Amino acid sequence: MDFAITVTNYDLSRKTMRWYTDELPVIQKAMKEAAGLQFDGSRLKYDDFGDFFSIMFSQQQGTKGSMNYATYSSMPGFKVVGKSKWSNALMFNVFTLSMWNRSGGTSLFQKTFVCDMLEPIPENVRKEMAQAAKEYVKGVVHCSGCEKEVQRDEIAGRYFAGVYCTDCWESTYRAIEAKETYN
Ligand SMILES: [Zn+2]
Numbered sequence: 001m002d003f004a005i006t007v008t009n010y011d012l013s014r015k016t017m018r019w020y021t022d023e024l025p026v027i028q029k030a031m032k033e034a035a036g037l038q039f040d041g042s043r044l045k046y047d048d049f050g051d052f053f054s055i056m057f058s059q060q061q062g063t064k065g066s067m068n069y070a071t072y073s074s075m076p077g078f079k080v081v082g083k084s085k086w087s088n089a090l091m092f093n094v095f096t097l098s099m100w101n102r103s104g105g106t107s108l109f110q111k112t113f114v115c116d117m118l119e120p121i122p123e124n125v126r127k128e129m130a131q132a133a134k135e136y137v138k139g140v141v142h143c144s145g146c147e148k149e150v151q152r153d154e155i156a157g158r159y160f161a162g163v164y165c166t167d168c169w170e171s172t173y174r175a176i177e178a179k180e181t182y183n
Contacts, residue, residue: 004054005031006045012126017095018117020057046099048133054104055129060094060112078114093117099129100161101136107144107161108132143168 005027007015024044046053079090093116099109109132113125120126132142139152144159145168156169159177 004043004045006047006052007055008047009049009126009130012046013120013123016118016120017057017093017115021059021117043100043104045102046129046133048130051133051137052102053108053133053136054100054102056098058096058098060091060096095121097121097125097129099132105161106136106141106158106163108136108141145169145173 005024043054043056046055078094079092081088081090094112094114096110096112098107100107109129111125111128113122115122135141135149136152140149141152141155141163142148143150143165144162145164148165150163150165154166155163156166157164157173157177159173159180162173164173
């Protein structure tokens with residue numbers, strides 16, 4: 001049985017980041033208890049006009065070292081501590097949105113963005129995710145290594161939920177996968 005909460009493009013354009021971080025976990029916990037079943041409550045289902053995907057947010061907080069002061073001091077979501085060229089930056093309201101196919105077996109989209117807690121996901125992020133969903137339905141995925149478009153039947157290899165083009169697979173990931181599997 002599938003107890004994941006489903007969100008549409010319309011929902012995503014209206015729910016604030018606080019809904020995902022504060023309200024959603026409470027709803028998911030209540031659903032899990034009501035159902036009396038184990039299920040992975042950390043993922044949402046995304047319904048793009050009848051095509052279903054798994055999505056998940058992670059919020060990144062804390063200190064990120066060695067950020068270029070000139071670049072990050074003016075960027076929302078970062079407060080740079082120190083004024084030397086490479087200073088430590090405090091991150092806040094930095095989120096990563098990830099999307100997989102429905103079963104969660106294939107990674108289709110990942111984007112890190114800065115967003116106020118009381119705002120919905122930025123429109124450009126929502127549009128890019130919807131685009132990746134539509135491409136997947138048409139048989140196109142993006143290589144998890146270099147992001148180039150790959151036809152689904154031309155995927156050279158898989159490593160966890162990552163999918164790789166021939167170049168990335170042969171140059172890097174085949175060896176990593178082999179090492180993990182046989183050591
Ligand atoms: Zn590649």
